Amino acid sequence: MGKYTIHDDLVDLEIDKKLRVVVECIVNYLKDNVQSILLTGGYGRGEGSVIIRNGEVILLKDFDIAIVVNKIPDETTTSLMLEDIYKKLGSNNPTRSLFKYSNFAVDLRYLTKDNINYPDIWFVDLKNSTLLYGKDIRSYITYDSLDIPLSSGLRLLFEKITGLLGHFEYRLLYKDIDENARMRLIYECMKTYIEIATSLCILNKVYISSYIKRIDMIKILSSKGKLDEIVRHIPDLIDKIELATRFKLQPDFNMDKDPIELFFITRNDLALVLKYYIKCYIGFEINNWLEIDRISKQLAKVYYKPMISAFVRNKNPRCILLVNILNILYQLYTNIKYIHLFYKESSKIYLGPLVHNSTISPSLKFFPAGLLILLSLNRDGGIDMHLLMKGIDILRNIIPIANITGWEDARQIYLKAYKYYLFPTLLK
Numbered sequence: 001m002g003k004y005t006i007h008d009d010l011v012d013l014e015i016d017k018k019l020r021v022v023v024e025c026i027v028n029y030l031k032d033n034v035q036s037i038l039l040t041g042g043y044g045r046g047e048g049s050v051i052i053r054n055g056e057v058i059l060l061k062d063f064d065i066a067i068v069v070n071k072i073p074d075e076t077t078t079s080l081m082l083e084d085i086y087k088k089l090g091s092n093n094p095t096r097s098l099f100k101y102s103n104f105a106v107d108l109r110y111l112t113k114d115n116i117n118y119p120d121i122w123f124v125d126l127k128n129s130t131l132l133y134g135k136d137i138r139s140y141i142t143y144d145s146l147d148i149p150l151s152s153g154l155r156l157l158f159e160k161i162t163g164l165l166g167h168f169e170y171r172l173l174y175k176d177i178d179e180n181a182r183m184r185l186i187y188e189c190m191k192t193y194i195e196i197a198t199s200l201c202i203l204n205k206v207y208i209s210s211y212i213k214r215i216d217m218i219k220i221l222s223s224k225g226k227l228d229e230i231v232r233h234i235p236d237l238i239d240k241i242e243l244a245t246r247f248k249l250q251p252d253f254n255m256d257k258d259p260i261e262l263f264f265i266t267r268n269d270l271a272l273v274l275k276y277y278i279k280c281y282i283g284f285e286i287n288n289w290l291e292i293d294r295i296s297k298q299l300a301k302v303y304y305k306p307m308i309s310a311f312v313r314n315k316n317p318r319c320i321l322l323v324n325i326l327n328i329l330y331q332l333y334t335n336i337k338y339i340h341l342f343y344k345e346s347s348k349i350y351l352g353p354l355v356h357n358s359t360i361s362p363s364l365k366f367f368p369a370g371l372l373i374l375l376s377l378n379r380d381g382g383i384d385m386h387l388l389m390k391g392i393d394i395l396r397n398i399i400p401i402a403n404i405t406g407w408e409d410a411r412q413i414y415l416k417a418y419k420y421y422l423f424p425t426l427l428k
Contacts, residue, residue, distance in 0.1 A: 003130070004043045005050050006249050014057040015043065015050075021088045022106060023133050026067060029081040035113060036068035037133035040122075042248070044129040047211050049187070051251050060187060060251060062105045066126055068137055072110050082106065099166035099415050116140050118310045119147035121156070121202065128209040145207040149306035150281045153199035154299075157274050158367040160192045162418050164270070165374055168263055170408040173381050177259060185259045187251065189266040193244035196237070196273050200227060203280055215245045230276045234269050264379050271375055289375060290390055292368040300360040304330055331361040338362045338398060341420045348400070356397035366417045369394035373410045383407050 002012040023037055041064030042048040049060040073081075085106055086093045094105045109122075116123065117140055127141045167188045172181065194211060197218050201207040204226055208214050221227050222238050231237055247255075275286045282298045308326050335353035343349050353362055372391030376384045383406070392410055395401060399417045404410055 002046065004039075004046060005048045006046070007050065007052075011050060011052070011057050015048070015059070018059070018089055019063070019132060022063060022065060022085055025081055025085045025088065026065075026108075027133065029077055029084070030067070030069065030073060033069045033071060033073065034067060034134060035070065036066075036131065036135050036137050038066040038068075038126065038129045038138070039132050040064045040066055040126050040129040041107075042211070045125075045209055047249055049248055049251055051253075059104050062101070062107045064107050064109070065132075066109050066111060066129065068111050068113060068116065068134070070112070072112070078108065082108070099162075099418075101163065101166060113137065113140070117142055118307055119143040119149060120307060121148050121152040121198070121207065124148055124207070125209050143310075146205055148202050148205075148207055150203065150277075151303045151306060153202035154277060154281060154303070156195040157199050157270065157277060158363070158370075160188075160195050160270055161367055161370040161374055162415070163188045164192065164263065164267055165370055165411050166415060168411075170377070170381075170406070170411070172260060173379075182259045183253050185263055186253060186255070186257065189259075189262045190244040190247045190251075192266050192270055193241050194248055196270070197241045197245070199273065199277055200230070203277065211245050211248055215242050218242075230273060233272045233276070237269070240269070260379075267374055271371065274371070289372060289387060292372065292390070293394070296357075296360055296364045296368055299364050300331060301327075303364065304361070328359050331359050331364075334361040334363075335398075338420055342399065345420065350400050352396060352400070353398045362398050362417075362421055365394055365398050366414065366421065370414045370418075373407070373414055376410075377407050 002008055004015045005011050019039065026037055027034055038044065041062065043063060051058050051060065082095070083093060089106075091104060094101070094103045097103070116126070116137055120143075123141050124143060124145055124147075127138050127144075129138065131138070167181075167185045169181075172185075177185070194214075197214055198207065200221065201214055201217055204221055206217050206221065208217055218227070218238060218241055222231065227237070234240075271289075278295060278299075279285050282295075282302065284295055284298055286292075286295065304327050305323060308330060309323050312323060312326065332354075335358050338353050339349070339351060353365075357365065369391045372387045372394070376387035376391065378384065388407065388410060392401060392404055392413075395410075395413060395417055399413065399420070401413055404413070
């Protein structure tokens with residue numbers, strides 16, 4: 001097993017070359033502002049995904065880079081730095097596309113030394129990352145897997161809504177799918193099952209960063225009857241998770257699977273897991289997805305509190321009684337920030353995020369909208385208009401919508417809304 005993947009040293013050498021480019025660019029642009037640079041995610045713990053084609057090492061997914069700085073850099077510096085990184089890597093800048101994660105991306109996340117200790121899965125995984133440059137700050141993180149809040153698992157499931165919508169276009173129902181689109185769709189479906197496993201481990205307080213150890217834990221949970229309720233709805237779920245885990249570590253796109261059928265099966269399984277997870281999390285049993293507005297209101301009361309509580313404890317433990325107030329103010333802030341970013345990108349002011357449920361964050365509005373859009377598409381190309389129109393109505397709360405001519409328009413508007421959401425906040 002190599003340093004970044006399960007492959008040998010030759011793959012490591014190729015990845016090292018790319019990482020040196022990334023580190024050199026970061027240091028050149030940020031100079032003494034940089035304290036540490038860490039590689040997190042799959043590559044950071046030796047489980048990255050690559051394929052080798054005609055002797056070339058092709059990275060399938062992102063470099064997740066954590067940069068510990070004295071002061072968060074301005075957006076202009078970050079944009080110029082990323083342009084330089086992609087140019088030197090010989091890659092197109094994916095931030096210009098509708099869905100950034102359709103291709104390989106370099107994801108940068110800034111932290112300060114006073115802002116690296118939170119009970120979130122991202123920070124727990126940071127403890128199991130690879131130091132690329134500077135001071136090793138991983139020991140500063142005192143939280144472990146038992147501290148990961150249920151909001152972390154729900155966020156991962158929500159993100160898979162975006163992943164599936166980002167990699168599936170309506171035209172794929174009627175046209176031959178090209179090889180690149182086929183590979184992206186299969187990979188995203190496999191990754192969805194991996195994150196389903198992640199969320200189930202978080203739910204049962206047994207999360208492990210390693211993919212391969214996580215599937216072992218899922219099997220243990222299943223043998224103890226801990227997953228009986230969800231397995232009753234998805235009898236082959238454990239097998240699907242194991243297949244996806246093996247695929248993630250060593251992708252093989254020659255599998256005998258129709259990517260379109262795989263998409264619909266994966267989507268339906270994701271919806272079932274979301275129902276189960278939300279029921280376990282907030283005690284809300286979903287009988288009709290059109291009730292999703294009520295779910296958002298319930299989630300807004302609890303979703304951000306673990307991270308806000310940790311933030312308060314880090315800054316001033318005497319203010320812990322203010323968490324409920326800060327929870328409201330934080331979500332109000334994210335709506336204001338969303339309005340600002342929409343204006344910056346479009347030169348238009350849209351106050352929808354503040355007019356409609358201003359104390360519910362944008363993410364708790366558009367993720368549910370995305371799920372309704374995702375579920376509204378039938379395998380035969382037909383549309384459940386009740387689900388689609390409800391999803392569009394929710395999206396109107398955060399982004400202006402003119403004419404919608406079909407499912408594909410709704411998908412693209414959702415992905416556009418998602419782009420505005422990608423701004424630095426404590427918790428998405």
